[in-house]
Amino acid sequence: MLRYAWQFMKYDKAKSVGIIIGIVISIFLIGQQTGIFIFLTNAMKALVTNSRADLWVVDSKTINANALGKLDIRKLREIESVEGVAHVYPVVVAGGSARFDDGTTAGVQLIGSDAPSFRIGLDPKKIIGGNLERMLEDGAVSADYFDRASLGQAGLGTNFEINGKNAFIAVQTSGVRGFGGIFMFTTIEKARYFGNIPNTDISAVLVDVLPGADPSAVRDRINRTIFGVRAWTSKDFAGSTVGFLLTNSGIGFSIGSLIVFALIAGFFIIGLTMYSAALDRIRDYGTLKGIGATNGYIIRLILLQAFLFSLAGFAVGYLFIDLFRQGVGKAGTVFTYSPLMIAGFFFVTLFISLGGAAFAIRRIVSLEPASVFRG
Amino acid sequence: MYRTDAWDEVDGIGAFRPFLSTCYNNPCEPLRTAMPVIAEVIQASKEFISGDTVIVALKPSSMELSMGKVTLIIGPSGSGKTTLLSLIGCVIYPTSGEVIIDGIRTSGLSARKMAGIRLNKIGFIFQQFNLLAPLTAEQNVMLPLTLQGIPDAEAKGRVRKVLEQVNMSHRAKSLPKMMSGGEQQRIAIARALVTDAPVMLCDEPTASLDTQSAHIVMEELKNQAACGKAVAIVTHDMRLKPYADEIVYVENGQISKTEINEPI
Ligand SMILES: Nc1ncnc2c1ncn2[C@@H]1O[C@H](COP(=O)(O)OP(=O)(O)OP(=O)(O)O)[C@@H](O)[C@H]1O
Ligand SMILES: [Mg+2]
Numbered sequence: 229m230l231r232y233a234w235q236f237m238k239y240d241k242a243k244s245v246g247i248i249i250g251i252v253i254s255i256f257l258i259g260q261q262t263g264i265f266i267f268l269t270n271a272m273k274a275l276v277t278n279s280r281a282d283l284w285v286v287d288s289k290t291i292n293a294n295a296l297g298k299l300d301i302r303k304l305r306e307i308e309s310v311e312g313v314a315h316v317y318p319v320v321v322a323g324g325s326a327r328f329d330d331g332t333t334a335g336v337q338l339i340g341s342d343a344p345s346f347r348i349g350l351d352p353k354k355i356i357g358g359n360l361e362r363m364l365e366d367g368a369v370s371a372d373y374f375d376r377a378s379l380g381q382a383g384l385g386t387n388f389e390i391n392g393k394n395a396f397i398a399v400q401t402s403g404v405r406g407f408g409g410i411f412m413f414t415t416i417e418k419a420r421y422f423g424n425i426p427n428t429d430i431s432a433v434l435v436d437v438l439p440g441a442d443p444s445a446v447r448d449r450i451n452r453t454i455f456g457v458r459a460w461t462s463k464d465f466a467g468s469t470v471g472f473l474l475t476n477s478g479i480g481f482s483i484g485s486l487i488v489f490a491l492i493a494g495f496f497i498i499g500l501t502m503y504s505a506a507l508d509r510i511r512d513y514g515t516l517k518g519i520g521a522t523n524g525y526i527i528r529l530i531l532l533q534a535f536l537f538s539l540a541g542f543a544v545g546y547l548f549i550d551l552f553r554q555g556v557g558k559a560g561t562v563f564t565y566s567p568l569m570i571a572g573f574f575f576v577t578l579f580i581s582l583g584g585a586a587f588a589i590r591r592i593v594s595l596e597p598a599s600v601f602r603g
Numbered sequence: 604m605y606r607t608d609a610w611d612e613v614d615g616i617g618a619f620r621p622f623l624s625t626c627y628n629n630p631c632e633p634l635r636t637a638m639p640v641i642a643e644v645i646q647a648s649k650e651f652i653s654g655d656t657v658i659v660a661l662k663p664s665s666m667e668l669s670m671g672k673v674t675l676i677i678g679p680s681g682s683g684k685t686t687l688l689s690l691i692g693c694v695i696y697p698t699s700g701e702v703i704i705d706g707i708r709t710s711g712l713s714a715r716k717m718a719g720i721r722l723n724k725i726g727f728i729f730q731q732f733n734l735l736a737p738l739t740a741e742q743n744v745m746l747p748l749t750l751q752g753i754p755d756a757e758a759k760g761r762v763r764k765v766l767e768q769v770n771m772s773h774r775a776k777s778l779p780k781m782m783s784g785g786e787q788q789r790i791a792i793a794r795a796l797v798t799d800a801p802v803m804l805c806d807e808p809t810a811s812l813d814t815q816s817a818h819i820v821m822e823e824l825k826n827q828a829a830c831g832k833a834v835a836i837v838t839h840d841m842r843l844k845p846y847a848d849e850i851v852y853v854e855n856g857q858i859s860k861t862e863i864n865e866p867i
Contacts, residue, residue, distance in 0.1 A: 232746075235737040235739075235742065512736055516746075518733070520719065520750055521750050522718045523715075600727065601729070
């Protein structure tokens with residue numbers, strides 16, 4: 229049957245190419261939108277995912293990591309004394325205006341945590357230049373390689389000003405970027421200094437639980453015993469942040485509707501082209517029925533063609549998706565598709581082409597075997 | 604005997620002699636004695652309903668096909684010939700009466716079972732040849748065997764044999780569009796032969812062919828009957844009469860008479 233399916237596809241080259249192009253276009257659009265979606269959601273939760281802690285404790289009204297409220301520094305000790313907490317790490321986030329020698333200005337988000345552990349942002353795995361030890365020097369901050377265009381091409385060692393105070397880039401990271409603001413990581417003291425944040429205020433507390441302790445149990449205990457704060461597992465806080473921004477920015481809706489549109493368009497383009505290809509071959513399918521093929525056989529023959537189309541369409545479509553990923557990756561829109569997601573693309577391809585085949589199948593199944601005797 | 608030299612004089616057919624086949628499976632020992640009935644139409648009628656009019660395509664009619672015979676079904680256009688053939692071919696159910704193929708009553712059979720009868724008991728030949736355009740000659744001939752689930756290796760051997768039989772081995776790899784009408788019909792005959800079905804049903808098998816090709820095709824069909832198959836041929840063409848053992852005349856949706864013909 230594989231041979232016959234292949235011959236049928238080969239015979240109607242133009243339509244077959246049309247079907248494959250339909251599949252490629254819709255799977256590429258879906259892959260591209262999904263990629264952008266992954267990138268944006270990663271950026272939305274970047275502050276959380278670039279921290280290394282079991283729990284985040286923030287102001288009780290905060291549900292978005294990019295807009296942290298204010299906590300009193302005394303909460304730090306209260307949290308530390310809760311059963312199951314091993315360590316607490318204060319975080320200070322402050323806004324600032326960066327000004328470069330060439331006149332470029334940019335709004336930046338200063339994120340300070342305690343040296344030398346730097347539980348937020350300065351993950352050695354993502355550092356591509358500079359030295360964490362220099363972070364202790366006056367004015368030392370980090371900057372991301374991909375933000376250099378917004379920062380007047382600032383690189384390692386560039387001197388500039390934040391809120392009128394001298395700063396320099398001591399560490400360069402790669403792919404640690406936020407949603408909207410430009411991240412600059414530093415020590416907690418320098419974040420206070422640049423942002424004029426009083427010593428009594430902090431923005432969040434990162435918590436490590438004791439080995440063997442259940443993070444969600446510790447979270448619940450903090451929430452029960454300490455007034456005015458809310459503890460989250462890092463995963464939940466990231467999820468809440470993304471959920472909040474997606475619903476409030478319309479990004480979720482716009483990307484979601486584009487994906488649905490690509491699906492529907494693909495489904496109908498593929499379905500109608502397959503239908504029209506089947507109509508071109510209606511005499512052959514009628515003959516098949518006439519000489520004794522069952523509906524089951526013919527359905528399998530059509531589905532097999534649809535399957536082969538989806539293999540070809542997926543192969544080409546995925547190639548384009550990956551070229552797109554590499555292309556935008558060079559411009560700093562860095563993301564990866566998980567194997568599960570790639571499998572998902574394949575299943576979507578299968579779904580649209582097998583689903584599209586339904587139009588053709590309906591038509592062929594309704595064909596009378598007696599049609600063979602009518603010209 | 605069928606294979607007279609009479610053909611050598613008609614249309615210079617002698618040139619096509621090598622094509623004429625021997626019997627498939629049992630190298631030709633023409634079977635002219637016992638002639639069991641393989642297909643029966645017993646008081647079968649067929650009505651088609653279109654909108655609120657009922658079209659009577661065939662009034663209750665009876666006929667039978669015997670193995671070893673060529674039965675010609677002749678009649679004017681619209682008289683019900685194809686309907687009769689479709690009933691025997693198990694592509695439609697009778698409105699009343701019975702159709703029995705090789706002992707199997709078709710009324711009440713599922714579409715799937717009907718397909719099974721068509722596949723296993725009947726070889727079809729059509730006016731327009733009905734070869735599957737995307738498939739090569741060889742693949743077209745192999746198709747019924749594939750449908751029967753016969754393993755490729757065995758099927759290939761059988762395909763090779765029938766292609767030789769209709770003298771078309773040299774076109775095995777050709778697509779139908781690359782072949783003449785006569786060649787296509789020979790491939791179609793090979794496809795009808797390959798399952799060794801006892802019944803061959805042909806609807807106007809020569810109408811799209813020139814005289815020479817028509818002769819070759821008729822000779823082949825006659826030869827198949829000689830090998831024991833029941834061959835039914837629907838036609839307008841009175842010139843085919845000489846090939847028939849039996850002629851069934853259809854007029855106005857009815858079998859008007861059946862006559863025994865003396866073969867040439
Ligand atoms: N599926 C159908 N629906 C409605 N009417 C039909 C159908 N099939 C056949 N008929 C009608 O039944 C009658 C007999 O048709 P049939 O095809 O058997 O004639 P025929 O003798 O084969 O004619 P021809 O020589 O032109 O092929 C015709 O009037 C035809 O219009
Ligand atoms: Mg007819």
